[in-house]
Each structure stands twice: as C-alpha cells, then as structure tokens.
Amino acid sequence: MKIHADALLFDNDGTLISSLESVHRCWTRWAQEYGIAAEDFARVELHGRPAAEIAADLLPADVVPEAVARIEQLEVEDVPGGVVLLPGTAELLAQLPADRWAVVTSATRRLAEARLEEVGIRPKNLIAADDITRGKPDPEPFLLGARTLGVDPARCVVFEDAPAGLAAGRAAGMRTVALATTHEPSELLADVVVHDLSAVSVQATGAGVEIVTVG
Numbered sequence: 001m002k003i004h005a006d007a008l009l010f011d012n013d014g015t016l017i018s019s020l021e022s023v024h025r026c027w028t029r030w031a032q033e034y035g036i037a038a039e040d041f042a043r044v045e046l047h048g049r050p051a052a053e054i055a056a057d058l059l060p061a062d063v064v065p066e067a068v069a070r071i072e073q074l075e076v077e078d079v080p081g082g083v084v085l086l087p088g089t090a091e092l093l094a095q096l097p098a099d100r101w102a103v104v105t106s107a108t109r110r111l112a113e114a115r116l117e118e119v120g121i122r123p124k125n126l127i128a129a130d131d132i133t134r135g136k137p138d139p140e141p142f143l144l145g146a147r148t149l150g151v152d153p154a155r156c157v158v159f160e161d162a163p164a165g166l167a168a169g170r171a172a173g174m175r176t177v178a179l180a181t182t183h184e185p186s187e188l189l190a191d192v193v194v195h196d197l198s199a200v201s202v203q204a205t206g207a208g209v210e211i212v213t214v215g
Contacts, residue, residue, distance in 0.1 A: 001192050003175060003211040006155035008096065008202070009145045012105040012112055014047065014161035014182040015197075016089045017119055019075075022082030023047075026074040034059060034067060047182060048162030050106045050135040075107075076114050083118040086181060088197030090120075095202050098124040100209055104145045104158075106135050106165075125149060137164040139172035146172070157211060159197070166190050177213060 013019050023046065031041045036058050044057050055067045093101070102125035105112045109128035116123065127145045134140045146153040158169030161179045166189055169176040177200065178190035185193045192213045194200060203210045 001213045003157055003177075003192075003213070004208060005157040005175070005211060006100075006208040007146065007149045007151040007157075008101040008209060008211070009104045009142055009156055009158050009169075009174070010101065011048070011158075011160045011162065011165050012103050012107065012115065014086075015159050015179055016086060016093075016103070016121065017083050017115060018086055018181070019079075019083045019115055020182065022075065022078045025082075026071060026078050030067070030071045030074055031058075033070070034063070045164070048106055048136055048160075048164040050129040050132075051108070052129065053135055072108050072111055075111050079111075079114045079118050083115045085119045085121075086179075086196055088200060092197050092200055092202055093121065095204065096209065097204050099149065100204060101125070102127060102145045102149055104141045105129070106141075136162070137167035137171065139168050142168055142172040142174060146174075155208070157209075159200075160190075161188075163187060163189070177211075 010016055051071050052068050055064045059067055103123045104127040106129055109130045112128050125148050127141055132140050142158055143153055146156050153173050156174045158174045158176045160166045161181045166176050166178055176190040178188035178193040179196050181196055194213050199214050201212045
C-alpha cells in the first residue's frame with residue numbers, strides 16, 4: 001500500500017524501540033513499594049498511557065505526584081541495557097528529513113530522551129507527557145505533534161502499536177499504521193497493519209513523504 005503524507009508521527013515504545021521487559025520490572029517493583037494488590041495492578045492498562053494517569057487509577061490523589069516521580073526514577077535507572085531498537089527503525093528514520101517526523105510518546109521527556117539516546121536516536125522534535133494535559137487515546141498529543149511540525153493533521157500518518165495510540169491518531173483525523181509488536185493484529189484498528197517497521201519504506205519528495213507498506 002502507498003500513502004502520501006507531509007509528516008510522520010511515531011510512538012516510541014513498541015514502535016521504534018522496545019523496553020517492555022524494563023517496564024515490567026520497574027512497574028512491578030513500584031506496585032510492590034506502594035502496596036498495590038496484584039489483582040488491582042493487573043486490571044490497569046500500562047502500555048501507551050502516561051504514568052500520571054496510571055498512578056491516578058491506583059493511588060489516592062495526594063500520593064500521585066510522589067509516585068510518578070518514583071516510577072520515572074526507576075525507569076530511567078533501568079535504561080542501560082533495558083532498551084533495544086525494533087526491526088526497521090534505524091533504516092526508516094535514516095531516510096527521513098529531520099523536520100518531517102516527530103516522536104509522540106506517553107513517557108516523560110526525561111525518560112523518553114534517555115531511552116532514545118540509549119539506542120542512538122536523536123529526534124529533532126519530541127512530544128512527551130510533560131507537554132500535554134490529556135494523554136492517548138485523546139488526540140491532543142498527535143495534534144500537538146502536527147502543530148510542532150507545522151503540518152495539517154490530515155496530512156500526517158501515525159505509527160503506533162497500542163490501541164489507545166491508534167484511537168488518538170484517528171481522533172486527530174490522521175491516517176494510521178499499526179505495528180503488531182505488542183498486540184495481535186486483530187486488536188489493532190488502523191488503515192494498515194504490519195508486523196514492524198521493517199515492512200515499511202519511505203522516500204522524501206518535494207511534496208512530502210511517500211510511504212510504502214508490505215504485509
């Protein structure tokens with residue numbers, strides 16, 4: 001399938017990189033530290049949501065700021081050796097002009113930058129949890145990404161692995177490419193579903209970016 005766009009917006013974890021084992025380690029320790037029952041913790045969706053929203057689902061409001069700072073610290077400390085590039089990421093980003101793409105993540109800026117730096121990715125444009133008031137599945141993060149790049153949202157393509165992120169992209173009026181890296185394809189509602197970024201190629205043109213997907 002061929003898609004023409006002005007800019008590409010990438011989720012980070014599960015799309016460009018994987019830190020799932022690190023996330024599991026850190027959040028499990030965090031839940032134990034805060035005395036959260038295993039059954040309560042198991043009911044909460046971790047992937048693709050800001051830490052502040054997850055903490056608010058599990059803890060009293062007055063504890064949330066301290067708890068968010070704690071999970072950020074745990075995850076930053078776990079970055080060395082805890083992050084890997086997903087297939088196709090380096091090759092695809094190398095084909096894109098810096099002003100034609102952005103990372104739009106539910107992680108804090110400190111954590112996102114640490115994870116990206118660990119694998120040698122240095123985006124010119126990064127939208128993080130610190131920059132927004134409502135996280136995915138709200139469209140705010142992707143709309144801010146489009147505004148930062150100076151592009152019409154309808155001319156953006158979102159790359160996401162999480163249902164919440166895909167819902168945010170659709171709500172922003174953007175086309176969506178789902179990567180089946182963390183969920184089954186049947187769980188992903190998108191214009192295109194591929195296994196990972198190795199099934200995507202891009203070419204910058206005078207009019208924007210041409211995207212070709214296989215799979």
